[in-house]
Amino acid sequence: MSYFLEQVLNGLSYGLVLSLIAAGFAIVFTSTGVLNFAHGSVVLLGAYLVAVLHDTIGFWPAVLVGLAGAAVVGVAINALLVRNLADPNPGTAAILMLGVDIVLLTELTRRIGNQVLTLGAPWGASVVRLGDVTLPTGRVLAAGVTVVAFGALWYLFSRTDLGVGMRAAAADGPTASLMGIRLSRTAATGWALAGILAAVAGIFLTSFPAPGVAPTVALSAFAAIPAWVLGGFDSVPGAVVGGLLIGLTSALVTGYEAELEPFLGSGFGEVAPYVVMIVVLLVRPSGLLGSKEAVRV
Amino acid sequence: MSDAPRKLVGLVLLLVALALPFVLTDFWLQTGLFVMxxxxxAVGLTLLVGVAGQLSLGHAAFAxxxxxxxxxxxxxxxxxVEGLGLxxxxxLVLAALVAAGVGAAFSPIAGRLRGIYxxxxxxxxxxxxxHLLVNLDQWTGGFVGRSVEPFAVPGFSFSNRDPDYLAVAGVEFEGLHRLWYLFVLLAVVxxxxxxxxxxxxxxxxxANVRDSExxxxxxxxxxxxxxxxxFVVSSxxxxxxxxxxxxxxGRVAPDVFSLTASVDxxxxxxxxxxxSVAGAAVGAVFVTSLPLVLAQYSSALPFLAAPGSGGLDPSxxxxxxxxxxxxxxLVFLRGGLAGGARRLRERFTGSTPVPPVDRPVAEEPSRSKETTR
Known part of the structure; x- marks a missing residue:
């Protein structure tokens, strides 16, 4: 029983980290209509900055630089590339982001090489014991930080002018623009927020129990895509639900791999999120909490 | 542009393709096979993404x-590993049919979702x-993959054997040369x-569905x-x-068909x-041959380092x-190479042709349309 509980708690905390990334996808999508395939590289970039800087300037300043770096890169991608597309539409924007991802990821992979950079997080490899359940401190911390982050997002989107403006811009850009909301500003805020969330997720994805910063982190950020899709493309609460679902699924499938292997084959944990995504899309094409489009002919 | 010059260009290219095996070395022949x-x-994908406006990241899965x-x-x-020995x-026909069949099986999803979804x-x-390729190892050979039988029709094999020696105009036609002609035929069709x-x-x-459902x-x-x-045709x-x-x-392994291949x-x-069908072919020449050529000539290129040495390796x-x-x-050249070529032609001929079918992926008819910029 305690094994099961441990898997569930691990899955939930991992799911919360995924939901940070998924929320980044959702925020960028609603604020600029871009499917940000470079998000995984931004996650890696945040963690990479912390890993190379923590020795010289200390861990917490390095975290600040990592968050700022990821936010600046996001804003720059939007301002320099997305806004200058020769033929702006969601399809070309998605492919543009694939191009950005190739460049960023290849360069980061080249810099990291075959080594696994350590993050130098102060919580190290310590664990927290609750009764007979053992959890890595990093995971517990991740869950706490994520809850705080989503609280802050809720406050931003429901209580501040900037956040309400962003929601208005997402709901109807031209009308919001006529009401005096500057779309360039809401878009930049969206990309910056997504970058910050990505960097936070990157830090938790690369600290214990993960070995450190390696290029594969960008790929595990891909696992947040099912989370985002599950929740609905334009919904931040949906991203949380989707993240938790995907986190639980992969933790349980990985945790009980030995029992599942005869039917599902080895390594099913990596595939499970995508299988869940395909099944959900089959039943609900706009995700669990996404807004539906109604078209009649 | 009328049809005649286009056909002429195609014919010249075909003749060049038919003549190339007489002069190319094995490396270039091999590269050419991968390109074709x-x-x-790529042509199949451009029908799906470019013409029908459905973004697909699963092309490598069907391949x-x-x-x-x-x-x-x-x-x-x-x-x-097991095999049927057919x-x-x-x-080859079954390869196309099964891929199309899987595409059809996936089409309840493909028919309901649009564009980036x-x-x-x-x-x-x-x-x-x-996951299936790695785990169904009695059929696929698992991680390491399995070897592939050379193509053959009764009495003639597209490999180095059967007939053991075949020469045309003094050039020995080995497996690569023979496959080249098979591939040219398939590509043309x-x-x-x-x-x-x-x-x-x-x-x-x-195109109509792409522009507005x-x-x-x-x-x-x-x-x-x-x-x-x-979706089925592209599959x-x-x-x-x-x-x-x-x-x-001559071998298949799961790593050849990764997400990277889809993105490629x-x-x-x-x-x-x-x-653009021709554009897809040109794009394939560039994307497929660039890493191979850079790897082949990396020693001659001063800015490239050997793979694994930490410098800028060819891949x-x-x-x-x-x-x-x-x-x-995407930022500077609207419509890719094909669009650039078309504008160049229009400038020279001074004609304003009818709007082409090959416009990029459809606008999402949702609100995201206005907020893209």
Whole structure:
């Protein structure tokens, strides 16, 4: 029983980290209509900055630089590339982001090489014991930080002018623009927020129990895509639900791999999120909490 | 531009392609085989993404299905892997049919989702297919893959044997030379079919669905059916491309058909110009040959380091080059290489042709349209 509980708690905390990334996808999508395939590289970039800087300037300043770096890169991608597309539409924007991802990821992979950079997080490899359940401190911390982050997002989107403006811009850009909301500003805020969330997720994805910063982190950020899709493309609460679902699924499938292997084959944990995504899309094409489009002919 | 000059260019290119095996070395022949195989895959994808406006990230999954169906149906059973030992020609047809069938099975999803949503769903396909390839090892050979029987028709094999020695005009025709002609034939048929489909009733229906599903439905186009047929056709193309890749490598392994391969197909069609069949082929030449050529000549290029030495190795360099190429094309060159070529032609001839069918992916008819900029 305690094994099961441990898997569930691990899955939930991992799911919360995924939901940070998924929320980044959702925020960028609603604020600029871009499917940000470079998000995984931004996650890696945040963690990479912390890993190379923590020795010289200390861990917490390095975290600040990592968050700022990821936010600046996001804003720059939007301002320099997305806004200058020769033929702006969601399809070309998605492919543009694939191009950005190739460049960023290849360069980061080249810099990291075959080594696994350590993050130098102060919580190290310590664990927290609750009764007979053992959890890595990093995971517990991740869950706490994520809850705080989503609280802050809720406050931003429901209580501040900037956040309400962003929601208005997402709901109807031209009308919001006529009401005096500057779309360039809401878009930049969206990309910056997504970058910050990505960097936070990157830090938790690369600290214990993960070995450190390696290029594969960008790929595990891909696992947040099912989370985002599950929740609905334009919904931040949906991203949380989707993240938790995907986190639980992969933790349980990985945790009980030995029992599942005869039917599902080895390594099913990596595939499970995508299988869940395909099944959900089959039943609900706009995700669990996404807004539906109604078209009649 | 009228049709005649276009046909003339095509004919000249075909003659050049037929003559090349007489002069090329084995390295260039091998590169050419990979280019032709991926070109067919890219042509299929441009029909789906460019003409029908459905983004797909699962193209490599269908290529994998084609490759493994060919390897499985034509291979002989050994101690480690099973095979059916069917004739290769049948294997090639089955590769296309099974890939199309899987595409059709996926079409309840493809028919309901549009644009980037479909792209996300197909992303899942790549991972699922890879999982199957690794785990169904009695058929696929697992991680290491399995070897592939050379293509053959009764009495003639497209390999170094049977006939053991074949020479045309003093040039010995080995497996690579023979495969070259097979691939040229397949490529010509594939490109010809694709152009006809794009310019005919089917392609116009696809383009109509891409531009506005509501308008297409009002015009009497079955929207779900059109999306499904585009998906099935593109899957069949990918299946053939996969089987050809298997033939060109002589081996199949899961890593050949990763997500990276899917992205590479997208890169090809974006560079060439979305929706342009010729552009897709040109894009395939660039994307497929660049890493191979850089690797082959890395010792002669001063800015490249040997793989693994920590410097800029050939595959890293080529990835950065085409990552930047996508960005540059999308930001500066509307319509990719095909669009650029068309504008150049218009400037010289001074003509303003009818709006072309090969416009890029459709606008999402949702609110995200206005907020893209």
């Amino acid at each position: 195989a991926t070109a067919i895959g 994998a299905i084609g490759a493994y169906v060919y390897a499985f149906t034509t291979g002989e059973s050994t101690t480690t 004739p290769p020609l049948l294997g 479909l792209g996300l769903a197909t992303l899942g396909l790549v991972f699922v297919v890879r 594939a490109i010809w079919l694709a152009s006809n489909m794009r310019n005919g009733r089917t392609g116009r229906a696809w 509501t308008a297409a439905a009002a015009m009497g186009v079955g929207v779900a059916g059109a999306k499904r047929s585009a 069949a193309y990918a299946g053939v491309a996969g089987a050809m890749l298997a033939l060109a490598y 197909y997208l890169v090809m069609i974006v560079l060439g110009g979305l929706g 890293t360099a080529s990835r950065i080059v085409y990552g930047l190429a996508i960005i540059a094309v």
